[in-house]
Amino acid sequence: MSLLPIRIFPDPVLRQKAEKVIDFTPELTTLITHMVDTMYDAPGIGLAAPQIGESIRLIVVDISEEEDEQNSMVMINPEITTQEGKQVDEEGCLSVLDLTASVKRSLKVTVSYQDAEGTPQELSAEERFAIVLQHEIDHLNGILFLDHLSTLKRALYKKKIKKQQQAAAKKKLASNAKK
Ligand code: NI
16 A cells, blocks of 8 residues: 655645646556545545645545445546535545635536546536535645635634744754754
8 A cells, every 4th residue: 555645735736726637547547546545544535636746637535425435436637517506514624734614515516527547427416425526626726625715714724824834943943953
């Protein structure tokens, strides 16, 4: 099993618009396997390639209904083609530490994508699965669930992260000075 380090906000790769996948190479297959392993190890129910530093349009999601089940699915170049209804639920993200918040999403989505072999597919999802798909596809466009929150909530979170970074930098400086 090969685990990939997960990029954490404010890593700039999380803000890039990811590139379309054109070539379905053996390297892509290996990357998918590593991403699935990384998702389960985290543990998470979805992972987008930019979260492991690859700015390409690839997501893996876990579509199992039961909590102790594992059933992963790969979607390449996924695109939401239709959406309807509204739902609000609590979200978190492996790349956004120490934060969960309510996010408003579409209740149902239809997604067209390519599978791991490059074959075009289409799928309809609703409720929790629809949330995961919208969250992961957002990642491919450089969007984080943070961006769906109020300006105030987002500003508070950014401030908190900045403080943490400054504290960590200070600590590093102090330990370097001792050497
Ligand atoms: Ni996420």
